[in-house]
Amino acid sequence: LDELILWQKTASGSLIDVQLVTALAKMPISSNKTFGIIGDSVSFGLKATTNYGQYIQRATGSSVQNLAISGAHLSDNGYNSIYQQAQRLDKAQLYIFQGTDDDWLANVPIGSLTDKPNESYLGAFYHTIKVLKQKNASSKILTLTPTYQVPVKGNKVRRTDETRNKLGHNLHDYVRAQIQASYVLDIPVVNLMQKTLFNPADYQFRQLYMPDGLHPNERGHRIIAKELAMAYNYYFILSENKKSN
DSSP: OHHHHHHHHOSOHHHHHHHHHHHHHTSGGGGOSEEEEEOSHHHHTTTOSSOHHHHHHHHHOOEEEEOOOTTOOSSOSSTTSHHHHHHHOOOOSEEEEEOOSHHHHTTOOOOOTTSOTTTOHHHHHHHHHHHHHHHOTTOEEEEEOOOOOOOEETTEEOOOTTOOOTTSOOHHHHHHHHHHHHHHTTOOEEOOOOTTTOOTTSHHHHHHHOTTSSSOOHHHHHHHHHHHHHHHIIIIIIHHHHHHO
16 A cells, blocks of 8 residues: 555656665665576566566666566476476575466466475475575575466456366465465565555556556566565564574
C-alpha cells in the first residue's frame, strides 16, 4: 500500500529509481561483490525494463550473473532448467535462487528431497542447493518463491494461483513445499506470495506492477529488490548478531 501511495504522489518513476538504489547501497546486501541468479521469466525480467538483479547491480556496483530463462522448470528437463542453470553459474558470494510456477503448469510431481533432480520439484530443489553449496562453501543463498498470479488476456482471466493441475495441485502447494524444504535445508526463503507484496487480483495493483497479471514490471522488481535486501539483513546480519551474543 505504501508503495502504491508513493507512486500516486510521484510524477516521475526515475525519482523512485534513485531512492531505491540509494537505499540498497546503504544496506548490508551491498557488501557482496558477486551475485548469481537463477530462475524463470520473473528473475529474467520478462515484461520489465529493469529486473531486480539490475537494480542490485546499480546499487552495489557488483558483478551480477543472471542465468534465468523464461519458462524454465526447476526439475531437470534439459539445458534451460533451473537445476542446470545452477551448474553454469560462476562462483559468487550470494546466490539468489527463484522457485517457479512452470513445474506446476507442466504437472511435475512435488515429490520429496530424496528424489533425483529429474524426478520432482523437491528433488531438483535439493540438488540445486547442493550444486550451489559445492561451488562456494562460504557463499550465502536466498530462495525466492513465486508470487500470486492472475494471468489475463484483455479482460479475461486465464487462470489463477488456485487453479489445479492434472495432479490436483495448485501453485500454493508448490510454494508451501519450497518453503518447508528451505527450512529443512536451513536456507533463507523470501516468500513473495503475500498479497501485501503482490496482489494482481486487484486491478489497480495489476495496472501499476503486473500488467499481465503474471510478470512484475520494473515497479514490481523494485519490490523484489527491496524484499531481498531486507531478507538479507534479517537472515545474515541480525540473526548472526543474535547468535554471537
